[in-house]
Each structure stands twice: as structure tokens, then as C-alpha cells.
Amino acid sequence: MAQPASEAKASRIVPDPPTPRAPGEEAPDVWGFADSGFQVNAAGEVEFRGSRYAISGKRIPSLLPWAEGILGVRLDPADRRASGYPTALPPRVANEPLERALAERLPAESVSVDPRVRLRHGHGHTQEDMWAIKYGRLARVPDLVVWPESADEVRLVLELVRQHGACLIPYGGGTNVTDALRCPEHERRTIVSLDLRRMNRVLWIDAENHSAEIQAGALGLEIEEQLRRHGFTLGHEPDSIELSTLGGWIATFASGMKKNRYGNIEDLVLSISATTPEGPLARPAVPRESIGADPARWLIGSEGRLGIVTSAVTKVFPLPELRRFGSVLFRDFEAGFAFLRAVQRSGVVPASVRLMDNLQFQFGQALRPARTGLAALKGTLEKAFVTKLRGFEPERMVACTLLFEGRSKEVEAQERSVYQLAARHGGMKAGGENGERGYQLTFAIAYIRDFMLEHWVLGESFETSVPWSEAQALCANVKQRLWAEHAKRGLPGRPFVSCRVTQLYDTGVCIYFYFAFHYKGVEHASEVYAELERAARDEILRSGGSLSHHHGVGKLRQPFLPRVFSPAALAWRSKLKAALDPENVLGCGNG
Numbered sequence: 001m002a003q004p005a006s007e008a009k010a011s012r013i014v015p016d017p018p019t020p021r022a023p024g025e026e027a028p029d030v031w032g033f034a035d036s037g038f039q040v041n042a043a044g045e046v047e048f049r050g051s052r053y054a055i056s057g058k059r060i061p062s063l064l065p066w067a068e069g070i071l072g073v074r075l076d077p078a079d080r081r082a083s084g085y086p087t088a089l090p091p092r093v094a095n096e097p098l099e100r101a102l103a104e105r106l107p108a109e110s111v112s113v114d115p116r117v118r119l120r121h122g123h124g125h126t127q128e129d130m131w132a133i134k135y136g137r138l139a140r141v142p143d144l145v146v147w148p149e150s151a152d153e154v155r156l157v158l159e160l161v162r163q164h165g166a167c168l169i170p171y172g173g174g175t176n177v178t179d180a181l182r183c184p185e186h187e188r189r190t191i192v193s194l195d196l197r198r199m200n201r202v203l204w205i206d207a208e209n210h211s212a213e214i215q216a217g218a219l220g221l222e223i224e225e226q227l228r229r230h231g232f233t234l235g236h237e238p239d240s241i242e243l244s245t246l247g248g249w250i251a252t253f254a255s256g257m258k259k260n261r262y263g264n265i266e267d268l269v270l271s272i273s274a275t276t277p278e279g280p281l282a283r284p285a286v287p288r289e290s291i292g293a294d295p296a297r298w299l300i301g302s303e304g305r306l307g308i309v310t311s312a313v314t315k316v317f318p319l320p321e322l323r324r325f326g327s328v329l330f331r332d333f334e335a336g337f338a339f340l341r342a343v344q345r346s347g348v349v350p351a352s353v354r355l356m357d358n359l360q361f362q363f364g365q366a367l368r369p370a371r372t373g374l375a376a377l378k379g380t381l382e383k384a385f386v387t388k389l390r391g392f393e394p395e396r397m398v399a400c401t402l403l404f405e406g407r408s409k410e411v412e413a414q415e416r417s418v419y420q421l422a423a424r425h426g427g428m429k430a431g432g433e434n435g436e437r438g439y440q441l442t443f444a445i446a447y448i449r450d451f452m453l454e455h456w457v458l459g460e461s462f463e464t465s466v467p468w469s470e471a472q473a474l475c476a477n478v479k480q481r482l483w484a485e486h487a488k489r490g491l492p493g494r495p496f497v498s499c500r501v502t503q504l505y506d507t508g509v510c511i512y513f514y515f516a517f518h519y520k521g522v523e524h525a526s527e528v529y530a531e532l533e534r535a536a537r538d539e540i541l542r543s544g545g546s547l548s549h550h551h552g553v554g555k556l557r558q559p560f561l562p563r564v565f566s567p568a569a570l571a572w573r574s575k576l577k578a579a580l581d582p583e584n585v586l587g588c589g590n591g
């Protein structure tokens with residue numbers, strides 16, 4: 001990487017490497033860490049294993065009874081559909097000359113053909129991915145996995161793969177939710193999964209210029225650990241921060257929950273270094289520049305098709321002086337939504353503002369650990385105050401969680417402004433504890449999908465962005481469409497369809513939907529789910545929403561591309577790929 005002025009170099013800090021991750025820390029077959037997750041205890045109640053999260057080690061007795069009521073089916077805690085993980089693998093396509101060349105040039109521990117390792121590198125975290133590895137089959141998985149330790153090794157591997165007629169798929173944390181890591185079924189060449197995870201260092205922090213160069217394979221947690229030691233943060237906090245990487249964020253156009261303060265990934269990245277079939281791309285980072293279209297920026301959202309990101313120079317920010325959570329209850333979704341718009345219009349926007357609809361609010365309540373003694377009494381009194389004295393209806397009320405970060409005075413000013421607006425919209429302050437709980441739950445909730453799958457409930461989330469003027473109608477249309485599609489197929493019970501607004505912009509919002517149904521007795525349930533999700537996406541597009549706000553296209557949403565791009569735009573995309581990678585070495589086949 002070319003260096004800027006020498007005095008800037010003098011201000012650079014080289015952080016120590018991140019704490020090594022324990023082997024086997026990540027579960028291969030479900031979301032998250034192997035030591036954590038929902039399970040049914042001997043008493044038939046749900047509990048959360050482990051010690052990582054606020055909910056860990058706690059009993060959650062209301063969850064299954066509440067889910068039964070919502071889904072309109074009986075959920076017997078003892079009736080579990082055991083996972084068949086790992087399902088059978090397709091035959092490996094060996095390439096002896098390539099494997100020999102790799103063995104000659106790289107340490108033995110940099111290459112693996114272990115079936116379990118290859119399986120894990122052949123999927124991300126879509127519902128279809130999880131189903132396939134437990135109850136179905138992946139039609140194709142990588143034939144070998146390589147872990148480079150430097151940009152030079154990335155270059156070497158790409159060159160060898162090209163020379164030996166194989167293809168390559170970059171792998172970050174494997175957390176995508178777009179089937180981006182699924183291997184094309186009909187690929188006859190050897191597929192190499194290039195796992196960047198050993199390239200996990202913050203190479204330098206420029207304390208004077210508030211920037212840092214970070215290797216692409218660093219997990220969000222590793223980045224924050226290395227920056228925090230020197231008083232900085234990147235501020236990018238996707239809900240998958242524990243297990244996703246900088247390279248993955250760049251390649252998928254990611255967005256973090258605190259984007260109001262720090263920006264989305266495209267705002268944070270100043271320059272990208274990458275290895276491509278044409279050769280390396282690397283440029284110095286400057287605050288902004290006008291140099292025509294910068295090819296390195298085409299890598300943002302490229303989903304592994306154009307090059308391998310090896311590192312990026314990003315902005316970094318001093319750690320906030322103060323971090324405070326908050327929450328507000330509103331009578332209904334409309335009131336909460338009007339509040340969000342007022343917050344955005346006021347120009348005083350906290351780092352994160354999220355609005356949950358009623359069902360999701362109820363879900364949050366059902367996930368409350370069992371309370372006893374004084375805590376239980378406090379809970380009962382609070383509930384009585386909200387519902388009896390304030391007249392909020394439990395079946396309509398919604399919750400908004402808030403996260404304020406910054407200098408103390410700034411946070412206090414934001415709180416004053418936000419709570420004044422909340423009061424004007426009939427909101428009732430529900431405290432920092434509930435706000436913090438809401439944000440903490442985000443990480444634990446990520447585990448619920450895999451748990452429910454074994455209890456005959458198939459579910460997933462998907463997102464979109466939409467102008468303010470269309471947002472409420474879009475929410476209603478998508479919910480209605482999913483109810484109708486569920487009924488049309490005569491699926492058991494009732495569907496769970498819920499939404500939350502997670503990001504605010506001057507021009508609109510990002511909305512997440514959560515959809516699940518009981519699938520016992522349903523044939524080809526995963527395909528049925530996929531069909532319904534496609535129907536929801538159709539409805540989103542009809543209602544003025546985007547194909548995706550931040551998850552990307554992968555293979556999952558490829559069929560919708562002609563609805564969002566003109567034929568000319570599609571031709572540009574495919575010609576760009578063909579010109580930059582004529583042998584299709586980067587062979588993941590993404591949109």
C-alpha cells in the first residue's frame with residue numbers, strides 16, 4: 001500500500017494480534033458459538049445454554065406456550081426432529097497437479113480436504129442452507145479449502161488455481177444469508193474455497209488521521225478488540241458481528257445497527273486492496289477524491305465475483321465517552337412510525353433506533369427469563385401500569401429501542417430531543433434496562449431459528465428498504481400476502497409474520513420481516529418456505545421496496561435481478577464480469 005506523508009506514518013500504531021479463537025468455538029451446523037443456544041431442559045422448559053449473553057443460563061418458560069398460541073398448533077417440547085447433520089457429501093473433484101503445487105508452496109496446515117471442513121465452506125446461513133445440511137443435501141461443496149496468511153499467498157493461490165484450470169470462491173465468516181457460498185451444482189472444475197480468516201490483523205491505526213488498515217479476514221469482534229485497546233472503534237455493528245468479516249461486509253454491501261452515527265460499510269471504507277485475475281488493486285487512502293470510477297469500489301457488493309479483498313483502509317472513531325440505552329412504548333405501530341419520522345426529521349438521531357411491531361414486542365416478552373420474588377412483582381406492576389393506567393392494549397402496543405453514543409453532552413442533548421418527540425407521539429419511556437435487553441437479545445435471537453427448526457417450526461428473516469411514504473403500506477401488504485399464501489397451501493395453524501424498522505434515512509427506512517410456520521406433515525417444507533419468501537419478495541418489489549437493503553443478492557435473489565435492473569444494466573454487469581475474469585476463475589456464480 002502506498003504511504004501518505006511521513007508525519008502520518010509516525011502516528012501509526014501497530015496493534016497486537018487479536019486473542020486466538022478456541023478451536024471448535026463456532027458451531028458448524030447451527031448459528032453461533034458451540035457453547036450457546038436454546039435447548040429444552042429436563043422439566044420440558046426452554047433454557048439458553050452458556051454464559052456469553054444476558055439470557056445465558058436462564059430458563060425461558062413462556063417461549064413455547066406463547067409460540068403455540070401464535071402459531072395455533074401444539075408444540076410438544078419432547079417432539080424433536082433430530083438433525084441429520086452432516087448430510088452426505090457429493091464426490092470430491094480432485095485436481096492433483098493443483099494440490100501438489102499448493103502442497104509445495106504452502107505449509108501443510110494451510111490446505112484441507114477434510115469432508116466436514118469442505119461442507120462448512122459450502123454454505124452460509126439461509127434457511128435453505130441450514131435445511132440442506134441437516135435434512136437434505138448440498139449438491140456441490142468446495143473440493144479443498146485453503147487458508148492464506150498474507151496478500152502474497154492470496155495472489156499465489158489465485159495464480160495456481162488459474163494455471164490448473166480450477167475455480168475459487170472467497171470465504172469470510174460464512175454468515176451470508178443469500179446462498180452466496182453455495183457452489184454451482186454443475187461446476188465440473190475443482191472448487192477451492194479461499195478462507196481469509198487467518199488474515200485477521202488490524203495492520204495499523206493512524207491515530208492522527210483516524211484511519212486504520214484492516215485485513216479482510218478479521219471478524220467484527222477481532223477488529224473491535226484490536227481497535228479498542230488503542231481507544232478506537234470502527235462502529236460497524238451488524239447483528240452478525242461475532243462471526244462475519246470485513247471482507248464479507250465489503251463484498252455484500254453490509255450495514256450495521258449504528259449506521260446513523262458511523263455510516264454503512266461503503267461510508268466507512270476509504271480504500272480497498274484486492275487480488276483479481278487481472279492483478280492486484282491497491283491505492284492510498286485519502287479523505288475523498290474525484291478520480292473517475294475507482295475500480296476498487298466495484299468490489300463493494302461484488303459477492304466474490306470480481307476479486308478477493310485482502311485488506312481495506314477504513315475510518316476509525318474514538319471510543320464514545322458515553323453509551324446509553326433507552327426504550328419507549330407506543331400505543332400502536334402507526335404512532336411509533338410517526339415518532340421515527342420525527343426523529344429523522346429533527347436531525348438529532350441516536351446511533352441506533354429500532355421499532356418493533358406488536359408481534360415482535362410480544363416475542364421479546366416471551367423471551368423474558370423466568371422471574372421470581374421482587375423481580376416478578378416489579379414485572380407485574382409495570383405491566384399493570386402500562387396496560388391499566390396508560391390504557392395501552394397488549395395486542396397493539398409496540399416498542400422502540402434506542403442506543404445513544406457520543407460525548408456526554410451530545411448524548412444528553414440527543415436524549416432530551418428524542419424523549420420530547422416520543423412524548424409528543426404518546427410514547428412512554430420504558431427505561432434503559434429494557435433498551436439494553438432489546439439489543440442484547442438481538443444476538444441471542446439469532447440462535448432461535450435453528451432451535452425452532454428442530455421443533456417443527458421453519459422460519460427466517462429478510463429485509464428491504466423503502467421510502468417513508470410507502471413503508472407502512474409495504475409492511476401491511478407483505479404480512480397480508482404471507483397470510484394468504486399460507487392459507488392457500490393449507491399449511492398447519494397460523495403463520496408468524498412480524499416486522500421491525502431497523503435503519504432510518506432522510507428518504508426512508510430499512511425493514512426486517514420475520515416469517516415462520518409449523519411444518520409438521522408438510523412435504524418439501526424447505527421448498528415451500530422458499531416459495532413463500534419469493535412471494536413476499538414479489539410483494540416487497542410491488543410495494544416499492546428494494547431487492548435488498550444490505551443482505552445482497554447471492555443466488556437466492558438472482559431471479560429478481562431483471563425486475564430491478566434494465567437490460568442494459570444487466571448487460572453491463574455480465575460484460576464487466578466476462579472482461580475482468582474471462583476464465584470465470586472466481587466461480588461462485590453470484591448475481
Ligand SMILES: Cc1cc2nc3c(=O)[nH]c(=O)nc-3n(C[C@H](O)[C@H](O)[C@H](O)COP(=O)(O)OP(=O)(O)OC[C@H]3O[C@@H](n4cnc5c(N)ncnc54)[C@H](O)[C@@H]3O)c2cc1C
Pocket residue numbers: 031124125169170171172173174175176177180181196216217237238239240243244245246247248249250251252253254255256257303304305307308309310446550551588590
Ligand atoms: C444472525 C445473522 C445476523 C445478520 N445480521 C446482519 C446485519 O445486521 N447486517 C448485515 O449487513 N448483514 C447481516 N447478516 C448477513 C451477513 O452477516 C453479512 O452478509 C456479512 O457481510 C457476510 O460476511 P461474511 O464474512 O460472513 O461473508 P461470507 O458469508 O463468508 O461471504 C459472503 C460473500 O462475500 C464473498 N466474500 C467474503 N469474503 C470476501 C473477500 N475477502 N473478498 C471478496 N469476496 C469475499 C463471498 O465469496 C460471498 O460471496 C446477518 C447474518 C446472520 C446469519
